[in-house]
Amino acid sequence: MLTLQFIPRAEVEHLPSSSRIRRLLALVKEDKIVLLEGRLSPTEETELIQRTMEDVSKDFKGIELCTIYPGSSHNDNLISKLRHSLIGFLLGDRQGLTVIGPATIIKEIRRDPNKVQVITESIRRRKRRNSRR
Amino acid sequence: MMTMLTGFLRRLSFLFRRRRHVKLGLYGPPNSGKTTLANRICKDWIGEEMGIASRIPHETREVVIKEKIEMKSRGRFLSFNLVDTPGIATKIDYEDFLKYNMSAKDAKQRAKEATKGVIEAIKWLDDMDSVIVVLDSTKDPYSQVNLTIIGNLAARDIPVLVVGNKVDVRSSNLRRIQNAFPQYNIIGISALRGKNIEAFYEALFKLVR
Numbered sequence: 001m002l003t004l005q006f007i008p009r010a011e012v013e014h015l016p017s018s019s020r021i022r023r024l025l026a027l028v029k030e031d032k033i034v035l036l037e038g039r040l041s042p043t044e045e046t047e048l049i050q051r052t053m054e055d056v057s058k059d060f061k062g063i064e065l066c067t068i069y070p071g072s073s074h075n076d077n078l079i080s081k082l083r084h085s086l087i088g089f090l091l092g093d094r095q096g097l098t099v100i101g102p103a104t105i106i107k108e109i110r111r112d113p114n115k116v117q118v119i120t121e122s123i124r125r126r127k128r129r130n131s132r133r
Numbered sequence: 134m135m136t137m138l139t140g141f142l143r144r145l146s147f148l149f150r151r152r153r154h155v156k157l158g159l160y161g162p163p164n165s166g167k168t169t170l171a172n173r174i175c176k177d178w179i180g181e182e183m184g185i186a187s188r189i190p191h192e193t194r195e196v197v198i199k200e201k202i203e204m205k206s207r208g209r210f211l212s213f214n215l216v217d218t219p220g221i222a223t224k225i226d227y228e229d230f231l232k233y234n235m236s237a238k239d240a241k242q243r244a245k246e247a248t249k250g251v252i253e254a255i256k257w258l259d260d261m262d263s264v265i266v267v268l269d270s271t272k273d274p275y276s277q278v279n280l281t282i283i284g285n286l287a288a289r290d291i292p293v294l295v296v297g298n299k300v301d302v303r304s305s306n307l308r309r310i311q312n313a314f315p316q317y318n319i320i321g322i323s324a325l326r327g328k329n330i331e332a333f334y335e336a337l338f339k340l341v342r
Contacts, residue, residue: 042284046255049223049281053248062224065277103224111275 002033002105002120009037009094021048024100025055028063033101033118038094039067064106068116069096154201155213155341156260161267162278163190163220166298170267170324171199171217177330178204184217189233191247193219196257209338218257219250221278258285263292263341270297270305270321274313283314294340297321301328
């Protein structure tokens, strides 16, 4: 069974960066795919990768991470760019969505400017891999 | 009097600039060709290689520094310490190394060292004065690792040169990288064959001041 857990921004907003990352990583290590409202800051993203690497073990191979962020595109006109800047100013990191999942479940996250595909590994294949170890 | 003082200060700042060695980092995902590019730079300017490049991911598992590389071209001078970093990844599975005919013991050891390498590479980010981000132009540029590295450098206000490597390979697509990072001027090169390397050095002179 695949578990998706949505985390509203308000639930982690008050936490310091390190606690926020610890919380997200703990959920991922429970084999859950976390959907976080908004995005992590670039520094938090690297901190998440650092912590993930510290925790890599026989059972935890790491994470797949993807941030979907509605930023302005290069081809936008001035009004669109201003609108994006204003929304960014008002909402800050609340905009967009962050997907974090265990690498043992998410095989790949494919992203192009218009869509995001989360490709998971089948449970049967995962069990077969685990039994081989 | 004022002109003399300005001249003196300029000369003084020039002296300090000459003494200070800029740290130029090579960052990117595993197997994008960071060490191959480091070797190309070192061979071209100091006549020796810097490290071992391999088709097996995570060959560089420790930060490697080559000190005092000096580039001279058309009256311009550039001196820097080149820092080759391990590839940044969000997952490391020792089973991926088994595909390269590696023993389970060696693969596990490599995976362990690779995780430490990623942590080390991230820690070094703060120490860099300028960074070359090396991307594999045959691969999808929209990976989160690429976005995280470039986002971090932008947030830290570190000057960045984005390079699309492996342009000699048929499946290379430089336009995809340009579309993914429209705010940067992407230089397409083949570090292995030396293709377009002059344009890369030109961009490097502009990047490191």
